[in-house]
Amino acid sequence: MSDGARSHDTGLAATRSLTARLVTGLSGLMIVGGLILALAAFAYGRTAARDAFDRLLVGAANDIAASISIRDGAPVVDLPVSAFELLALAPDDRIAYQVSGPKGAVLTGYKDLPRPNTTAQDSELYDARFKGEPARYIRVTRRFAERQFSGTVEVIVGQTLRARTQLALSITRNALGGLAVGGIAMLAFAIIIVHSALRPLERLAHGISERDPQDLTPIRAAVPREVDVLVQATNGFMGRLDRQFATMKSLISDTAHQLRTPVAALRAQSDLAAEEDDPARRDQIVAKMHSGTVRLSRLLDQMLSRALVIHRADSARRERVDLRNIALDIFEEGDHAALAPGSDIRLEIAEAEVPVLADELSLSEAAKNLLGNALAHGEAPVTIGAELRDGRARLWVRDAGPGPSPELRARLGERFAPGRTDTRRRGASSGLGLAIAQSVAETYGGTLEMESDAAGFTIAITLPRAEEAP
Template structure:
């Protein structure tokens, strides 16, 4: 009798083991199919995966497709930016080479001095462009690797204004911080400071001699959500309505803008703002000039 029981238990064990192995095979088969589909793809193929999988595996497939879509967007943006950056660097380099050659061949000392001055100006533009590109690369890395922490927005703004006030006075422009509120947000302090510097430097650059740049932090409790509003007001020529939607594009320069610049600073500022779930708003100052508003939700999280 005990022999029959032992045989029965042994048979039951093997049948159970076979069923278990079959179930594991069935469960892993969709994962093998996903693995095979990824393996067979070229490195440039980042379109969504299409596979018939059980409902239990569907969230995994959705997460993989979401990641691939993000990677595709990042790579496309990187390719476009690299091509534009290469063009922006080659142009002043070619100009520097041409101007230096002309200065070597020039016999008129007055003309040579003017050509040397043009070389210095082109060198400054190239240096600023490279610095901005390096800053953008640093920020792109930080966006992916640095968590948010509490940042005193009012103190950071005051500190940035103090650091730029001497440069503003050298441009014969006065700076005023007129905010009175205290605001703390979750953010990346380094990135926020880069945003503030770019906006303030842009306002100073386009201000007339004897002009005033005002920086103000305000609380806006209007519905649907309370916000912190950073306002930067200058007294320059302003921005035409047809250019307002383009000034945040990389390397965009208005046809009517004859001031030297890289066309990168405000684009970086906008990326930092979007990373902090903030938004930009441009409007005309009175009687002339531009008002740049950066609107932060009082409870913000990173946009990854």
């Protein structure tokens, strides 16, 4: 099946690849960065070009100022060729100059050149226009103090900005060219790196696709730390699926194995009752049928309860639960009266809260099964309670009997373990009750503990307190 078909079957549209996202993101970043760099490069180029050509203006103006001499009491200008050679380095630009004597009399050059706003300095650069075109000017003042002439002569030299603009644009183009080459190389390397980084994902997807549908064992693959999070999440999901499948298989297996014999016995007894003519004998058979039906109902309840508890272990949200409330609810419900009519049930709960983080329904089912096991196999009185001991929360059931032998105690908690043969109901089966309690305890980070003392045999679900629970 193709990738497109798989996407269509799952009802999910494939999004853009990581490579496409990376290329798009880097392209946008380079475009924005290129615009910023272009503005910065143009500003730098314009400054550099202005400084370079300002030096030409300064040199030309100083050469002209140096060529001024005094003859017959008047300033005379002998324009040097070197000044115009400097300005000719910008062949596309237009040049303007003016030499003026005292009182602003123009000695040579253009008569209508713009002047700076201030004349406080002997040398000053300023911007103005020349015949409608932007230009750059410099004003240089030369002072004379001779017998024949005393005063100042001003030299103004101007140049349009074409060469400056071309130089600034050239610097900008060179900077953007380097950026373009570097950006393309960066994109190429990014694509190669992304493909290399995604190879573990491709190997992981290939390994999962080739797995047997029944193989829910954890994935073992050497992947980068970032991908390991995905692997762990997938392993956790498959672990939950595996537990759910195991629960269903166990329920089916237990149903087929445990129900076949009692159902066959009930059918045989019903056949005997239908053929029996003696009323007294028929009543005995009916009583056996009723007893077998009660045991069968109890077994079915435990099997379904175990399946429910295992299912909720992965699906139910953990909440703060006070174990005292569970013990009190079980005591007040009075379901034990149906299991053991006339039984002596007592309640002992602590004054302080006994908090845990768990599923209330699962804990309640486990406690009911502990109470049912004590009523079926223990000795009166039977006590249910909740307390804190050594910093841990305990939900316990105690009966007055000595408890099972060490050999049987080691097997308690297994499914369909044999009953407590040293009590008043020899040969009875403890069924799934203790297995349910042990599963609940282990699910929420606790244990199923058993102890015997002068007060009797106690079995308890011990869990971390809510503040300590993970």
